[in-house]
Amino acid sequence: MEPVPDHCPGTQSESAGKVSACQGCPNQSICSSGSTKAVDPGIEQVKSHLGNVKYKLLVLSGKGGVGKSTFTNLLGRVLAKANENCDIAILDLDICGPSMPRMMGLLNEQVHQSASGWSPVFLEENLSVMSIGFLLNSPDDAVIWRGPKKNTMIRQFLSEVDWGNDLDYLIIDTPPGTSDEHLSLVQYLKGLPQIGAVIVTTPQEVSLLDVRKEIDFCRKVNIPILGVVENMAIFICPKCAKPSEVFPKDSGGAEKMCKELDVPFLGSVPVDPLVTRHCDEGTSPIDSASPCVNAVQSIVQKIQEKCSTLS
Amino acid sequence: MLDSVKHVILVLSGKGGVGKSTVSVQLALGLKNKGFKVGLLDIDLCGPSIPHLLNIENLDVHQCPEGWVPVYTDSSQSLAVMSIGFLLNNKNDAVIWRGPKKTAMIRQFINDVCWKDVDYLIIDTPPGTSDEHITVMECLKEVQCDGAVLVTTPQAVSIEDVRKEITFCKKTNIKIIGLIENMSGYTCPHCKECSNIFSSGGGKSLAEYASIPYLGELPIVPNKEDILGLDSMQSILTRLTTH
Numbered sequence: 032m033e034p035v036p037d038h039c040p041g042t043q044s045e046s047a048g049k050v051s052a053c054q055g056c057p058n059q060s061i062c063s064s065g066s067t068k069a070v071d072p073g074i075e076q077v078k079s080h081l082g083n084v085k086y087k088l089l090v091l092s093g094k095g096g097v098g099k100s101t102f103t104n105l106l107g108r109v110l111a112k113a114n115e116n117c118d119i120a121i122l123d124l125d126i127c128g129p130s131m132p133r134m135m136g137l138l139n140e141q142v143h144q145s146a147s148g149w150s151p152v153f154l155e156e157n158l159s160v161m162s163i164g165f166l167l168n169s170p171d172d173a174v175i176w177r178g179p180k181k182n183t184m185i186r187q188f189l190s191e192v193d194w195g196n197d198l199d200y201l202i203i204d205t206p207p208g209t210s211d212e213h214l215s216l217v218q219y220l221k222g223l224p225q226i227g228a229v230i231v232t233t234p235q236e237v238s239l240l241d242v243r244k245e246i247d248f249c250r251k252v253n254i255p256i257l258g259v260v261e262n263m264a265i266f267i268c269p270k271c272a273k274p275s276e277v278f279p280k281d282s283g284g285a286e287k288m289c290k291e292l293d294v295p296f297l298g299s300v301p302v303d304p305l306v307t308r309h310c311d312e313g314t315s316p317i318d319s320a321s322p323c324v325n326a327v328q329s330i331v332q333k334i335q336e337k338c339s340t341l342s
Numbered sequence: 343m344l345d346s347v348k349h350v351i352l353v354l355s356g357k358g359g360v361g362k363s364t365v366s367v368q369l370a371l372g373l374k375n376k377g378f379k380v381g382l383l384d385i386d387l388c389g390p391s392i393p394h395l396l397n398i399e400n401l402d403v404h405q406c407p408e409g410w411v412p413v414y415t416d417s418s419q420s421l422a423v424m425s426i427g428f429l430l431n432n433k434n435d436a437v438i439w440r441g442p443k444k445t446a447m448i449r450q451f452i453n454d455v456c457w458k459d460v461d462y463l464i465i466d467t468p469p470g471t472s473d474e475h476i477t478v479m480e481c482l483k484e485v486q487c488d489g490a491v492l493v494t495t496p497q498a499v500s501i502e503d504v505r506k507e508i509t510f511c512k513k514t515n516i517k518i519i520g521l522i523e524n525m526s527g528y529t530c531p532h533c534k535e536c537s538n539i540f541s542s543g544g545g546k547s548l549a550e551y552a553s554i555p556y557l558g559e560l561p562i563v564p565n566k567e568d569i570l571g572l573d574s575m576q577s578i579l580t581r582l583t584t585h
Contacts (some may be wrong), residue, residue, distance in 0.1 A: 039442065093389050093436075095358010095469040098500070127470035128356050128503035155466045170502055173356075173509040175471045178441030207358040207469055208388035210444065237363070241389035244436035251438065271533035277562060292434075304539050311498035311541065 032044040042067040064313035065289030076190040077219040083197040086338045089228045089254065095207035097233045098262035101310050103204040108274045108317050110200055111158035117199035120151060122188055122215060123162035125206040126181045127174050132164035136313025140165055161192050178211035185215045209248040217252045225341040227257040229334060236263055236282035246292055257337045258297035260330055261285035266302045267322065277302055297333050300326040343453050345404055345487045346382065347463045351582065352478070352490040352516065356503030358469035360495045361524035363391040366466035368569045372579040374421045378461040381412065384425035385448050385478060386468035387437050393427035403428045409454040424455050441473035448474060452481045471510040479514045489517030496544035497524045508552050519554035521545055523576060528562040557581055
């Protein structure tokens with residue numbers, strides 16, 4: 032791929048193809064013709080395809096490795112168990128590092144194509160999962176794609192997966208950052224009602240730093256924030272049963288940040304090696320007696336309540 | 343481009359939050375203590391952590407006729423740092439950019455930063471195998487790159503993503519210097535019992551499986567300053583300077 036000119040105004044910009052940086056760019060004529068500003072037909076497709084999905088929940092965090100996928104996994108399983116009449120689906124949008132197949136115990140599953148689109152993989156009768164992991168031949172396969180290719184995949188995931196029945200909850204797990212995947216997701220969901228973001232963080236400032244950026248992102252693109260979950264908050268030693276802060280709240284933790292930025296705080300979730308092991312093995316942790324699962328259950332309760340207020 | 347830089351080391355991991363930035367900072371500080379001049383380039387544009395980890399968030403980058411002057415951590419000027427964090431007006435501002443803009447920024451970081459004479463340039467990367475990684479790999483084709491240090495935690499979910507990163511390195515002909523297992527074990531501050539919160543041994547078995555060198559494991563410590571004093575960290579530094 033040709034490097035983009037240093038001061039490229041962006042293909043969507045008013046001045047695309049018309050500023051001095053565009054001189055000599057091989058795409059100048061395409062940009063100046065205005066065809067890059069045409070509305071993506073994918074937006075309409077997604078809108079009609081997801082029209083029968085009630086709540087669209089985005090699990091976000093600026094930071095990686097804070098537990099977005101673990102929380103998505105638990106959220107999906109808890110919702111599915113507590114609401115047998117509801118249909119829940121999980122969509123894994125982490126293209127370069129999909130974790131859902133492992134965590135849900137669906138490592139060797141494949142997606143099938145039918146006339147009505149891609150069929151997701153069903154974990155329970157009312158819980159289905161879609162991830163790029165189901166499309167790879169081997170766990171060693173790397174998806175080495177630049178943005179545009181990832182965007183096409185995301186559009187297909189949003190408009191071509193046959194979820195079956197009307198969905199009550201579509202939970203979308205995202206990669207870290209505020210870049211292509213996030214922009215595409217938000218762009219395609221634009222115009223759909225009842226979207227909310229759940230933001231996951233760990234207590235340290237190094238994570239909160241990135242999470243503040245994600246909150247700024249949500250505000251800039253008008254996605255309502257249902258609240259912030261503080262993961263890996265404390266660890267209870269299996270030997271002496273005393274709690275300690277594995278990842279210290281060096282700047283006051285998530286609750287303080289929520290107050291400062293005026294977003295709801297949903298609760299803290301402790302680290303539990305048992306849950307870590309369940310996630311690595313793909314088994315369900317939600318029936319085990321774990322302080323982590325208890326905390327997640329009460330957070331899921333709050334999320335459900337907040338969903339009913341979404342417009 | 344990077345003419346005055348003697349060695350380039352990439353710090354990679356498919357997974358986020360495994361400690362790439364922490365390891366990068368510790369490697370940089372360790373090499374500095376050994377008397378080398380070190381550069382640290384943070385190409386995580388959406389989530390820069392290096393300025394915070396080095397406690398130099400409030401410093402600014404300056405322009406000079408040769409390009410950007412990096413931020414120096416102290417008056418000895420033996421550790422130079424460049425990160426998008428220094429260019430943001432407000433630390434809460436999100437950098438909401440698609441690939442091409444990120445690519446242009448990284449090219450500028452690699453071409454236009456005036457590192458002066460640096461023995462080691464450590465490049466800290468974001469998670470994944472996408473725009474940032476492809477760009478950096480393309481840029482480094484033209485310079486001598488020592489290779490990549492991979493970081494993982496012991497968990498299977500992390501190992502799985504690092505396997506993809508190994509494939510990335512192989513496909514793009516980046517030499518793998520070795521793998522570090524981070525967050526390996528946590529010692530309870532009350533009873534000194536060591537728990538493997540994120541399981542253990544995953545890094546070593548991955549290194550064996552993928553036949554790449556295993557550099558060692560680093561535990562979770564409450565104080566990041568303590569990492570440098572660890573024997574395992576010192577042995578990693580020795581491996582880096584003698585490989």
